[in-house]
Amino acid sequence: MSAAATPALRQRRKETRPQELLDAALDLFVEKGFAATRSEEVAQRAGVSKGTLYLYYPSKEELFKAVVRQKISNLIQVGVEMADAWDGSAAALLRELMSVWWARVLNTPAAGIHKVVIAEVRNFPDLAQFYVDEVMIPADALFTQVLQRGIERGEFRSLPVREVAHALIAPMIFMALHRHSFGACPIHGVELDAASALRTHLDLLLGGLLRQPDASAEKGR
Amino acid sequence: MSAAATPALRQRRKETRPQELLDAALDLFVEKGFAATRSEEVAQRAGVSKGTLYLYYPSKEELFKAVVRQKISNLIQVGVEMADAWDGSAAALLRELMSVWWARVLNTPAAGIHKVVIAEVRNFPDLAQFYVDEVMIPADALFTQVLQRGIERGEFRSLPVREVAHALIAPMIFMALHRHSFGACPIHGVELDAASALRTHLDLLLGGLLRQPDASAEKGR
Amino acid sequence: MSAAATPALRQRRKETRPQELLDAALDLFVEKGFAATRSEEVAQRAGVSKGTLYLYYPSKEELFKAVVRQKISNLIQVGVEMADAWDGSAAALLRELMSVWWARVLNTPAAGIHKVVIAEVRNFPDLAQFYVDEVMIPADALFTQVLQRGIERGEFRSLPVREVAHALIAPMIFMALHRHSFGACPIHGVELDAASALRTHLDLLLGGLLRQPDASAEKGR
Amino acid sequence: MSAAATPALRQRRKETRPQELLDAALDLFVEKGFAATRSEEVAQRAGVSKGTLYLYYPSKEELFKAVVRQKISNLIQVGVEMADAWDGSAAALLRELMSVWWARVLNTPAAGIHKVVIAEVRNFPDLAQFYVDEVMIPADALFTQVLQRGIERGEFRSLPVREVAHALIAPMIFMALHRHSFGACPIHGVELDAASALRTHLDLLLGGLLRQPDASAEKGR
DNA sequence: CATGAATGAGACTTCATTCAT
DNA sequence: TATGAATGAAGTCTCATTCAT
Numbered sequence: 001m002s003a004a005a006t007p008a009l010r011q012r013r014k015e016t017r018p019q020e021l022l023d024a025a026l027d028l029f030v031e032k033g034f035a036a037t038r039s040e041e042v043a044q045r046a047g048v049s050k051g052t053l054y055l056y057y058p059s060k061e062e063l064f065k066a067v068v069r070q071k072i073s074n075l076i077q078v079g080v081e082m083a084d085a086w087d088g089s090a091a092a093l094l095r096e097l098m099s100v101w102w103a104r105v106l107n108t109p110a111a112g113i114h115k116v117v118i119a120e121v122r123n124f125p126d127l128a129q130f131y132v133d134e135v136m137i138p139a140d141a142l143f144t145q146v147l148q149r150g151i152e153r154g155e156f157r158s159l160p161v162r163e164v165a166h167a168l169i170a171p172m173i174f175m176a177l178h179r180h181s182f183g184a185c186p187i188h189g190v191e192l193d194a195a196s197a198l199r200t201h202l203d204l205l206l207g208g209l210l211r212q213p214d215a216s217a218e219k220g221r
Numbered sequence: 222m223s224a225a226a227t228p229a230l231r232q233r234r235k236e237t238r239p240q241e242l243l244d245a246a247l248d249l250f251v252e253k254g255f256a257a258t259r260s261e262e263v264a265q266r267a268g269v270s271k272g273t274l275y276l277y278y279p280s281k282e283e284l285f286k287a288v289v290r291q292k293i294s295n296l297i298q299v300g301v302e303m304a305d306a307w308d309g310s311a312a313a314l315l316r317e318l319m320s321v322w323w324a325r326v327l328n329t330p331a332a333g334i335h336k337v338v339i340a341e342v343r344n345f346p347d348l349a350q351f352y353v354d355e356v357m358i359p360a361d362a363l364f365t366q367v368l369q370r371g372i373e374r375g376e377f378r379s380l381p382v383r384e385v386a387h388a389l390i391a392p393m394i395f396m397a398l399h400r401h402s403f404g405a406c407p408i409h410g411v412e413l414d415a416a417s418a419l420r421t422h423l424d425l426l427l428g429g430l431l432r433q434p435d436a437s438a439e440k441g442r
Numbered sequence: 443m444s445a446a447a448t449p450a451l452r453q454r455r456k457e458t459r460p461q462e463l464l465d466a467a468l469d470l471f472v473e474k475g476f477a478a479t480r481s482e483e484v485a486q487r488a489g490v491s492k493g494t495l496y497l498y499y500p501s502k503e504e505l506f507k508a509v510v511r512q513k514i515s516n517l518i519q520v521g522v523e524m525a526d527a528w529d530g531s532a533a534a535l536l537r538e539l540m541s542v543w544w545a546r547v548l549n550t551p552a553a554g555i556h557k558v559v560i561a562e563v564r565n566f567p568d569l570a571q572f573y574v575d576e577v578m579i580p581a582d583a584l585f586t587q588v589l590q591r592g593i594e595r596g597e598f599r600s601l602p603v604r605e606v607a608h609a610l611i612a613p614m615i616f617m618a619l620h621r622h623s624f625g626a627c628p629i630h631g632v633e634l635d636a637a638s639a640l641r642t643h644l645d646l647l648l649g650g651l652l653r654q655p656d657a658s659a660e661k662g663r
Numbered sequence: 664m665s666a667a668a669t670p671a672l673r674q675r676r677k678e679t680r681p682q683e684l685l686d687a688a689l690d691l692f693v694e695k696g697f698a699a700t701r702s703e704e705v706a707q708r709a710g711v712s713k714g715t716l717y718l719y720y721p722s723k724e725e726l727f728k729a730v731v732r733q734k735i736s737n738l739i740q741v742g743v744e745m746a747d748a749w750d751g752s753a754a755a756l757l758r759e760l761m762s763v764w765w766a767r768v769l770n771t772p773a774a775g776i777h778k779v780v781i782a783e784v785r786n787f788p789d790l791a792q793f794y795v796d797e798v799m800i801p802a803d804a805l806f807t808q809v810l811q812r813g814i815e816r817g818e819f820r821s822l823p824v825r826e827v828a829h830a831l832i833a834p835m836i837f838m839a840l841h842r843h844s845f846g847a848c849p850i851h852g853v854e855l856d857a858a859s860a861l862r863t864h865l866d867l868l869l870g871g872l873l874r875q876p877d878a879s880a881e882k883g884r
Numbered sequence: 885c886a887t888g889a890a891t892g893a894g895a896c897t898t899c900a901t902t903c904a905t
Numbered sequence: 906t907a908t909g910a911a912t913g914a915a916g917t918c919t920c921a922t923t924c925a926t
Contacts, residue, residue: 013889013890014888014889017889031343032343032344033254033256033340033341033344035254035256035257036256036344038915038916038917039916039917039918040916040917048890048891049890049891049892050891050892050917050918051890051891051892051918051919051920052889052890052891054917054918054919055889055890058918059917059918060917060918115339115340116340117402118336118339118340118398118402118403119254119336119337119339119340119341119402120254120257120340121402121403121406122252122253122254122402122405122406123253123254123257125406125407125408128403128406128408129406129408132403132408132409132410132411133410136403136410136411137410137411157428159421159424159425160417160421163417163418163421163422164421164425166392166395166413166418166422167392167418167421167422167425167426170391170392170395170422171387171388171391173395174387174391174394174395177339177398180343181338181339181340181342181343182339182342182349182352182353182357184342184343185342185343185346185349185350186346187349187350187353188350188353189353189354189357189358190353190357190358192387196381196384197384197387197388200380200381200384200385200388201384201387201388201391203380204380204385204388204426205388205425205426207378259898259899259900260899260900260901261899261900269907269908270907270908270909271900271901271908271909272901272902272903272906272907272908272909273906273907273908275900275901275902276906276907279901280900280901281900281901473785474785474786475696475698475782475783475785475786477696477698477699478698478783478786480919480920480921481920481921481922482920482921490886490887491886491887491888492887492888492921492922493885493886493887493888493922493923493924494885494886494887496921496922496923497885497886500922501921501922502921502922557781557782558782559844560778560781560782560840560844560845561696561778561779561781561782561783561844562696562782563844563845563847563848564694564695564843564844564847564848565695565696565699567848567849570845570848570850571848571850571851573845574845574850574851574852574853575852578845578852578853579852579853582853599870601863601866601867602859602863605859605860605863605864606863606867608834608837608855608860608864609834609863609864609867609868612833612834612837612864613829613830613833615837616829616833616836616837619781619840623780623781623782623784623785624781624784624791624795624799626785627784627785627788627791627792628788629788629791629792629795630795631795631796631799631800632795632799632800634829638823638826639826639829639830642822642823642826642827642830643826643829643830643833645822646822646827646830646868647830647867647868649820676910676911677909677910680910701894701895701896702895702896702897703895703896711911711912712911712912712913713896713897713912713913714897714898714899714911714912714913715910715911715912717896717897717898718910718911721897722896722897723896723897
């Protein structure tokens, strides 16, 4: 009502535009893939015109990179900080990381980005290197360190950490891919309870599949 | 064999045309994805003209579906037959299935199909049910049965078989996806030795990650 | 002049705005041509925002016309006044006109206008008549009169004055065009020393190319 | 009527397409300039669709280069051959070159290309170098040689050949530019009789402007 | 007057598909 | 059947112009 109470709509929108565009872009990239997403559609979903999109991101490729940076990279950072601050067992940390990832990633469209990258990486070498540097290498490093610590503490068997790290990451990726491909289709036969699947997978990796005569799976849990 | 069987070369080629087209299409779809594969390039690689491609497949979509249908379904069957004929331990059968799959699939372009399907199912709704019915459900069933038998024989711990089956399949899919995405790019930081990664993953799943005070990992190996 | 004349800086700038915009536009039109000059760049170079440009000129077309009008017309006037005040030989006047034009035009961006006009007249029909009336006819008249006087005074051979006028103007235009086209490109093979080229051309026009057995070129020089 | 008399319309058109496209492109480039000519319009004028244009020329820039090559470069070659075969006076050769150029270039749209190049050369550095190499340097060389020969034969005064060459070329360029800029506009005041203008200019250059007491302009004419 | 965020027509180019030969 | 010239819809991106502030 007063002049002070008119918070410059134009200005406010300018500040929220990038976020709105990234949200729209993430959804569409995940739904259709990078090549099949038309930039005009991204703009439309964000409620702006084609030209406005290019005011904020100079090309579709840069838009994609921005999505990765804003939606993915910092998720890794969360895990890194959690690991740094952890003082319980390594096994418990793994369970916690998995749980956080489940809550913060798998249930959000962000998890779908990996599908897109896998699908189009060969056509966009720049994006490939960018994604590897920003996401994959940090994620590898995070899990590798946790494992290394677990081995050093005598918690874990002594195994090649990098490959075990992949074994830990693989099921999460697998779930994410599933959820944003078949899981998003109205079909039957592949329903998956992600939470229980992840739990099982981790139990398995930690305890092994083979029956152990006397040892209960994980004592310090 | 008989003297009468002297078909003109043109005739013989005509009969193999569809196969040649599917081979070319498989390679290109895996390499570039669906959208980025130009139909002219498929024709060229198959040694025919653009028009000829359309004589056999009425659209790029139909060609894509035909590739999926023709290249995938039979791969599962190999495993099923092996399992039916098996009389050793379930753990050994799992190792054998993994090994065969590695040799017969992961090293062939067929493994790349899964990447493409994952990327495109949402754009081709009627592909989803087909692929699930023809490929995913049979594969699930195969592993589920092997696990079930192992539990019944007292070899394995009693765990939810369907989820464990996924845990076994996941790393193979993971490797296949990697090989046809990042693995095919000239980038650094994600090199992977597929054979050893798979071996580690399986060791882990069978033996567990946690140190077992007295039990050696897998006795009947 | 008076003490009362202390206009605020903003006010003074406001009054010079149009001129600053025309200066910027001239430079850019000459450098890039009409189509390739972006109106935002003009505004930027003039130190104002895009919107402000449209406050003064309703469209890029009108801005272009204003540049032509403001930058060209007065150049001819200098020559007219010089000719009116001259009392030496017609040949010397021609040399002097050439020399002044060289100093006052060829070395300034104004010379580039002709290039732009030549390139764009057909896209701006109403520019044609304006430019012809304001620039070309006066320039023709100036040279025609000098020649006429030279013929009447017995200095020059009796030749069709209008065509000879063109012959005199042509090399200057030629130099101006060169300087603002090829001369501004980092290419090799067309370097030109404008001053000596003009001198040679005029010597030639005055003295002729053919060897004259006994007459030295220009006695009253 | 017979099968032999059906000369494959499709085939015949394929052969004439490039020429039709170049003709259309030349006209439009000259009329509107390079940037302002839309590739669709070129196609339309050649009677084909947008896509067809790109079947023959991969970009607008390549189309332009093709126009220059086909329409301009070889015109220079005609002059070179004429000069090589000449055995009359150098002055007569110059008149002949001018005359041929008048008939073969000035009266055709080809002469307009120079206008376009001058106008847009700064935005397309590639084109600049291409045009200089293909057109300007050969043209310079042609005139320089003729002049050199004339000087050696004692026909011409000893003057800097390169600059005199430019003096000879300038009026032709000048005419060409005029014809395709103001000359193509429905305006009054700048009509030009090109043939007589060129003749006058050449007379002037050969004979000089100054009155020669005793020598008639050109004896061996 | 001045700003600059927003618009949307339109440019170049690609490519799945058609069809005359 | 087989070809490949031709088409035209559609995609990315640019930029002159507008208008709320």
